Amino acid sequence: MANTLPPTFDRTGRHALTPAVDHDELARFNFLTNLNVHLGQQVSPGNRSAYEKRVKPAFKKAAGRDPETRQDLRKAMRNDPYYQFWAALRRNTMEQRQQSGRHVVLRQLDDLIGKAKSFNDGKDTLKIDGQMKVPRYLARVDNHCMPGSYYTEVVADDILAGANYETGLFVTTAGSMSSKGDGGGRAIVNFVKKSFADFKPKRILDLGAGIGVNTLPLADAFPEAEVFAVDAGAPMVRWGHARAQAMGYDNVKFIHADGDNLDFEHGSFDWIQTTMFWHETSTTAIQSMMKKMFDLLAPGGLFLNVEQPNFKPDTPLYDQFTRDWDAWYNNEPFWSKLHVMDVFELVKNAGFDPRKLFDGGTEADIEQGQFQPWSSTLSRHKHELKDSGDVKHNQYKGERWYLYGGWK
Amino acid sequence: MTEIDVNKLANAKAKGKRPYFFDDPAVERVLSITMAVATELAVTRERLDTVERLLEDGVPVTKANIDSYRPDDDAAQERQQWHADYISRILRIVHQELEAIENESLNEDSEKLADKYAAA
Numbered sequence: 413m414a415n416t417l418p419p420t421f422d423r424t425g426r427h428a429l430t431p432a433v434d435h436d437e438l439a440r441f442n443f444l445t446n447l448n449v450h451l452g453q454q455v456s457p458g459n460r461s462a463y464e465k466r467v468k469p470a471f472k473k474a475a476g477r478d479p480e481t482r483q484d485l486r487k488a489m490r491n492d493p494y495y496q497f498w499a500a501l502r503r504n505t506m507e508q509r510q511q512s513g514r515h516v517v518l519r520q521l522d523d524l525i526g527k528a529k530s531f532n533d534g535k536d537t538l539k540i541d542g543q544m545k546v547p548r549y550l551a552r553v554d555n556h557c558m559p560g561s562y563y564t565e566v567v568a569d570d571i572l573a574g575a576n577y578e579t580g581l582f583v584t585t586a587g588s589m590s591s592k593g594d595g596g597g598r599a600i601v602n603f604v605k606k607s608f609a610d611f612k613p614k615r616i617l618d619l620g621a622g623i624g625v626n627t628l629p630l631a632d633a634f635p636e637a638e639v640f641a642v643d644a645g646a647p648m649v650r651w652g653h654a655r656a657q658a659m660g661y662d663n664v665k666f667i668h669a670d671g672d673n674l675d676f677e678h679g680s681f682d683w684i685q686t687t688m689f690w691h692e693t694s695t696t697a698i699q700s701m702m703k704k705m706f707d708l709l710a711p712g713g714l715f716l717n718v719e720q721p722n723f724k725p726d727t728p729l730y731d732q733f734t735r736d737w738d739a740w741y742n743n744e745p746f747w748s749k750l751h752v753m754d755v756f757e758l759v760k761n762a763g764f765d766p767r768k769l770f771d772g773g774t775e776a777d778i779e780q781g782q783f784q785p786w787s788s789t790l791s792r793h794k795h796e797l798k799d800s801g802d803v804k805h806n807q808y809k810g811e812r813w814y815l816y817g818g819w820k
Numbered sequence: 821m822t823e824i825d826v827n828k829l830a831n832a833k834a835k836g837k838r839p840y841f842f843d844d845p846a847v848e849r850v851l852s853i854t855m856a857v858a859t860e861l862a863v864t865r866e867r868l869d870t871v872e873r874l875l876e877d878g879v880p881v882t883k884a885n886i887d888s889y890r891p892d893d894d895a896a897q898e899r900q901q902w903h904a905d906y907i908s909r910i911l912r913i914v915h916q917e918l919e920a921i922e923n924e925s926l927n928e929d930s931e932k933l934a935d936k937y938a939a940a
């Protein structure tokens with residue numbers, strides 16, 4: 413697939429709030445996207461050769477044994493010049509992406525805040541909690557090299573984190589999340605509609621929804637439902653709400669809150685969703701919040717989570733090492749912890765009946781236009797799903813996702 | 821109007837100790853600057869491509885026309901191909917390193933070769 417090219421940045425979906433992007437900014441996003449693709453498709457696979465041909469033999473010679481843990485492997489790889497080059501380029505590209513996305517938003521910050529306010533002011537579908545305490549684990553880490561993380565406010569009514577998240581998503585994922593960035597949400601809907609055809613949720617909660625890119629497809633699929641997007645980052649929630657309004661969604665409420673401290677009625681949701689959420693939370697927070705989600709679900713309700721599948725005893729060491737990479741070098745430290753947890757144990761301990769748990773994989777809805785052939789060629793989840801065994805990979809289908817959950 | 825320092829904020833460092841991968845972090849700092857410069861050259865090249873296409877179509881080359889230019893599918897494909905070719909050119913040394921890892925026979929030392937194959 414070396415010759416498949418990503419769509420250009422100007423192909424991404426636009427709405428009334430989309431930041432203005434001039435010619436050079438657009439070209440910069442195009443370059444960084446192509447660089448990400450090149451590093452992912454053409455440089456990264458060489459790490460495996462470096463490992464097999466020289467890192468592993470050298471380790472064996474020095475230690476008198478093969479590497480036995482992913483930590484062994486990580487340490488040994490750090491000395492390899494080829495790996496060093498790839499890792500340095502990857503880290504640097506991520507930093508460049510943050511800088512360029514932030515610059516686009518910051519240079520027009522007043523204007524964007526004004527626009528967001530015009531969609532937000534006076535709406536009862538938005539709640540910002542000025543007193544909310546940022547969870548401790550969240551305050552310690554700037555996830556994926558994002559300065560100030562999701563919650564920092566540079567000015568009053570700030571939307572920087574949210575607008576930067578949306579603007580840069582295309583570059584970070586090299587265009588593989590479709591033109592609206594909602595590939596995950598559409599994949600969830602496909603899974604739910606196919607697997608549980610009779611399921612008609614009336615109240616849906618998306619926890620850690622960010623700017624709601626993956627929440628909106630749930631609202632599309634169940635237009636009668638009341639949908640709540642909850643997030644601990646005020647700039648994410650403000651931007652997400654304004655964006656949803658600009659895109660014509662009036663059945664989605666955006667709530668700024670800590671998932672560990674929510675003000676909802678016991679048993680008041682039919683569906684609680686998390687999408688790529690738990691890997692950015694601490695072990696204690698996972699355990700505590702999962703219990704709270706169990707409590708918020710109505711009997712018969714659905715708890716559904718989208719994440720990378722965790723390591724299994726037979727996950728090869730080398731795969732563990734590559735999948736852990738972001739934990740150590742892209743500021744996602746909690747991911748490494750989650751990778752070795754048993755998600756079914758977590759869900760069971762939260763109160764769910766072991767007989768009502770399930771997992772599975774799904775493909776994104778396929779989008780037309782230039783995103784169609786592209787949307788799965790570069791997937792960080794691809795090899796992981798191959799591990800999970802139950803979905804056959806087809807490179808002309810959308811991004812593939814792993815889901816697990818249970819019924820209350 | 822809120823006074824903010826756009827460049828300073830755009831450049832802000834993410835929390836956490838930055839990992840340096842090369843044995844000497846100075847090399848990595850220079851690589852980082854080199855890649856930033858390479859990015860800007862790609863940006864200029866894409867702009868030049870736009871100027872050429874506007875000229876070809878007889879559209880006045882103004883800043884506004886450059887900023888609002890959107891490539892059609894063929895042009896988009898050609899421009900992405902340019903990026904791919906360009907990146908491949910600037911990362912040549914990395915790819916050659918990989919070839920050397922994968923193919924031992926590419927690694928013979930020239931200083932020893934003449935003796936080794938004297939009788940060949």
Ligand SMILES: C[S@@+](CC[C@H](N)C(=O)[O-])C[C@H]1O[C@@H](n2cnc3c(N)ncnc32)[C@H](O)[C@@H]1O
Nearest residue numbers: 547562620621622626643644645670671687688
């Ligand atoms: C990786 S993002 C995922 C966003 C979204 N689900 C998506 O698919 O785009 C994780 C989000 O979780 C939020 N978050 C982390 N801890 C939280 C908590 N305790 N309560 C609510 N939101 C939280 C962060 O602010 C961030 O927006």
